[in-house]
Amino acid sequence: MMFFRSSVLILCFLCPGVWAAEPFSELKLETSQLKQKYLTGLLASLQIADEAVGASAKLQFRLERWYLESESACYSEFFVNACLQDVKLKRRQLLPDLKEIEFAAKDFKRQSKILAGDQRSVSEQMK
Secondary structure: OHHHHHHHHHHHHHOHHHHHHHHHHHHHHHHHHHHHHHHHOOOOOHHHHHHHHHHHHHHHHHHHHHHHHHHHHHOOOOOHHHHHHHHHHHHHHHHHHHHHHHHHHHHHHHHHHHHHHHHHHHHHHHO
16 A cells, blocks of 8 residues: 555656646636626725735735646646747637736726725815
8 A cells, every 4th residue: 555655656757747636727726706796796895805806816916826836737748838838828718817807906096096085186176
C-alpha cells in the first residue's frame, strides 16, 4: 500500500499540467458565480459595490497566480508553445468578466458620490 501512495505522489509531481488544470475550473466557477451575483443583480449600496471590487480583485490575483504557475509548468512539457497558448487563452476567458465586475462596481461608487455631492449642493442652496 505504501508503494502505491509513493508512486502516485511521484507521478503527480512529474505531470505539473494536471495540477495547473484543476484550479482553473474552480476559478471559472467562482468567476461565473461572481458575475451572476454582482452583474445580474443591480448594485444597491456602496457596501455591496465594495464587496464586488474586493471579490473581483481577489479573484484576479488568484487568476494571475494560476497563470504564472501554469506558465512555468509549461516549460517542463514537450510542446511548450502549445501549452503557453492554452494557458493564455484560458486567462483571457476569465479576465474580461472580472474586469467587468470591477468596472461596474467602481462606476456605481462613482455615480453614488456624484449624487451625494449633488444632494449636498442642493441642500446648501436651499439654506
